[in-house]
Amino acid sequence: MNTHSLQTRLLHNDQKFDPQTGAVSVPIQQSSTFHQQDFDTPGDYDYSRSGNPTRTALEETIAGLENGTKGFAFASGMAAISTAFMLLSKGDHIVITKDVYGGTFRMIHDVLHRFGIDHTFVDMTDLHEVATAIKPNTKLLYIETPSNPTLEITDISAVAKLAKANNCLTFVDNTFMTPALQRPLDLGADLVLHSATKFIAGHSDVVAGLAVTNRKDVAEALSFLQNSFGSILGAHDCWLVLRGLKTLHCRITQSSQSAAKVAEALSSHPLVEHVYYPGFRCHPGNSTHTYQSDGYGAVLSFRLRDEEAVRQFTKAVEIPVYAVSLGAVESILSYPARMSHASMPKEERAKRGITDGLLRLSVGLEKPEDLIADFSQALNQIERTAEVRRVSI
Numbered sequence: 001m002n003t004h005s006l007q008t009r010l011l012h013n014d015q016k017f018d019p020q021t022g023a024v025s026v027p028i029q030q031s032s033t034f035h036q037q038d039f040d041t042p043g044d045y046d047y048s049r050s051g052n053p054t055r056t057a058l059e060e061t062i063a064g065l066e067n068g069t070k071g072f073a074f075a076s077g078m079a080a081i082s083t084a085f086m087l088l089s090k091g092d093h094i095v096i097t098k099d100v101y102g103g104t105f106r107m108i109h110d111v112l113h114r115f116g117i118d119h120t121f122v123d124m125t126d127l128h129e130v131a132t133a134i135k136p137n138t139k140l141l142y143i144e145t146p147s148n149p150t151l152e153i154t155d156i157s158a159v160a161k162l163a164k165a166n167n168c169l170t171f172v173d174n175t176f177m178t179p180a181l182q183r184p185l186d187l188g189a190d191l192v193l194h195s196a197t198k199f200i201a202g203h204s205d206v207v208a209g210l211a212v213t214n215r216k217d218v219a220e221a222l223s224f225l226q227n228s229f230g231s232i233l234g235a236h237d238c239w240l241v242l243r244g245l246k247t248l249h250c251r252i253t254q255s256s257q258s259a260a261k262v263a264e265a266l267s268s269h270p271l272v273e274h275v276y277y278p279g280f281r282c283h284p285g286n287s288t289h290t291y292q293s294d295g296y297g298a299v300l301s302f303r304l305r306d307e308e309a310v311r312q313f314t315k316a317v318e319i320p321v322y323a324v325s326l327g328a329v330e331s332i333l334s335y336p337a338r339m340s341h342a343s344m345p346k347e348e349r350a351k352r353g354i355t356d357g358l359l360r361l362s363v364g365l366e367k368p369e370d371l372i373a374d375f376s377q378a379l380n381q382i383e384r385t386a387e388v389r390r391v392s393i
Ligand SMILES: *Cc1c(COP(=O)(O)O)cnc(C)c1O
Pocket: 076, 077, 078, 079, 101, 103, 144, 148, 173, 175, 176, 194, 195, 196, 197, 198, 207, 208, 209, 325
């Protein structure tokens, strides 16, 4: 087992070079099928839905980084999450965090429900509420921490303990943290899920999903489901994710440092009603997050007065792209009420603090002082309209 730190293992792992040619970039095996010498001794690969060498390279790499035993690569984060839900059966019940990713909400609420899989949304930061929601048929506790987009923190090991005591599985969507900052399997989770579209690939050029477990039974069941559903990641996209992974540590470290500066600057501006950022000492989840993670990440949210203020601000801001998604080299500003959480009814959004004034920012690799100056001038555009005094942040 490679004992180096994660930062080093991103580069020096089993995929360091191709044993056949010495190539230091994993070969892209763009082949759907594989010649079989004879039918008594099939090779390692037969058909690329079941397995492909480039995908294996990615699956082994992510398994190692999450300290798991088996990794899986899927066509998207939602493909990974949806396939993992298929570990459940009709009649089962899920306890899930109320401020879950919008696509996961839609899957649970509009799809699994039709197949007789029931759910209860809870405030996962409240262990008592989690414990109370567990029923005799509960099979899964589903965590997202920090949550999206209000950055609430769930105590992973406490929830995993509760799950074990009740014979349930624990899944953690680790998209916001990546294994560079948080390793849920070490904290007792059974399955880690990722939208690799975000920080892991990191360049806004591929849609991908990953899953990792350290349990043999879960690995076998998920292998079967991955092959049955077939929502696998193609060889070329696997290569893009592998390339993104090499710079994961330095990207997320730099972006996280900048996010701390931006959060601080935004919180001192009078037109910003609230900044959601787990790195603030006054954040209710700060001590839990500090205990279970190696950093506060590069995503923060902030609340302006209303939709009109958001409209004026987003019109004036120059640097970040205004888009869905996060975790890229460029800063991405998004409007959850109309983007990631648009599929959630307004009253459900309100319960989760996703107001019409809430913006989410994923900080990229730009110079933080440039971002701060840009946000300052954009906030001042709102102020002029509202005839509030100008301030610089
Ligand atoms: C984007 C995202 C997903 C879904 O991933 P896709 O790659 O878009 O399918 C799931 N969870 C979180 C936290 C995300 O940000």
